[in-house]
Amino acid sequence: MTVILHTLGALPDSAAFNDCMRLCRQSDALLLLGDGVYAACPNTQALYQLSALGIELYALTEDLAAAGIHCEGTTVQPVDMDGFVELTERYSRQMAWY
Amino acid sequence: MPGLVECDKEGFICDLRQWTPEVAVELATAEGIALTEQHWEIIHLLRQYYAQYDSAPAMRALVKYCGRELGADKGRSIYLMRLFPGSPAKIGSKIAGLPKPENCL
């Protein structure tokens, strides 16, 4: 059952990040935004941890660009604001980690 | 009429430490309420609630608390409504010298 969209707006290794990692399940999706996008940095421990969850991973395009992160070729798919809304259509509840 | 303590224009006392039973009588009078034993029971209960929970009760909580502390016949909104007409939790709290509510619950 696809039920929870996690939105993560905090840096890797923050309490929010670690709690989010513990609570995500395969049925969920995770969207990185704000400071959360640093977890999409290629070749980092954070991205490795994220990828190991085996869930759909997204990151907000504008926050990636602001931070200077290029996640092409990783497990993280960039989404624009429309894509964010579309995720909230598909997932019936959101949990905001920040 | 100069009162015992300074109040704001809604009738809440400005310095909570100045509350005394005499002040309560004055605050009640301003609300058009003559305090009886039954009123005092609720006033003391409100102060006890505030000391215990660091918050003033909404109506729902006050009714339950009265029921627990004073017995089922007093844990009813109609009973509190008769003592403090209108909005018992709010008016009772004002007379009991609890902080002015921040919100409009």
Place this chain on the structure above:
Amino acid sequence: MTPQSVLFVLRHSPYGSDMAKSAIDAALAFAAFEQPLNLLFLGDGVLQLMPGQDGKVIGRKTIYKQLLSLPMYDVERIYVDRLAAQRHRIDLAAFPASVERVSEGEAHALMCDHRHVLGF
């Protein structure tokens, strides 16, 4: 749990920000309006449940005391992150509501059982 109910996920320490205060204000408002709700204390949020707090000395309201009033709003049960409660050594024996310690999997299931999840 009714389909209308809301889960509050409390994740912050009591005085490090105003998140704990915002969360309990909101939870009591939902309860005052008789909306079904549950509270899940997760991660550092379990620190709100540490007994013996005194917010007065720093000019703040005491979060623990405010949480004690939950049963007055008919919130008779709270859910607590088992691992975090262990790590922070929180003594939950005196809490007046029934305390259900949950694993990550159970916490996730709890989120799925509610209509809305509010993370504070």
Place this chain on the structure above:
Amino acid sequence: MKYSILVMASPTAGQGSATAVSFARSLLARGHTLHNVFFQGDAVGNGLANAIFPQDERNLVGEWAALAEQHKIELILCISSALRRGVLDKVEAHRYERAASTLHPAFTIGGLGQLVDASANSDRLITFGH
């Protein structure tokens, strides 16, 4: 679908409130409705009438106001958060004997009951933190 939004982020710290206003515009463009937007904690700064933003940065107060006007959206600031941060409408300014209202007219000050209402009447309740 019917959405409501809870904003917890200050307009000047982090990206939360900027993302929230863009998200709101997007969901409306996709044909959804927005029941209301509730601002709690530092997010009440989004409703400050006198906030001045540099010309080359986003004016979030203005963006919220434009959204509210165009789509008739209620923007509600939590009263207890607003009072302690000096965001007052005329009624509260009078009530607390302060010189002036500081609230942008596109916003209103309200109680948490309106968040309860948002929750009860929306298919989606989306939170934006700091």
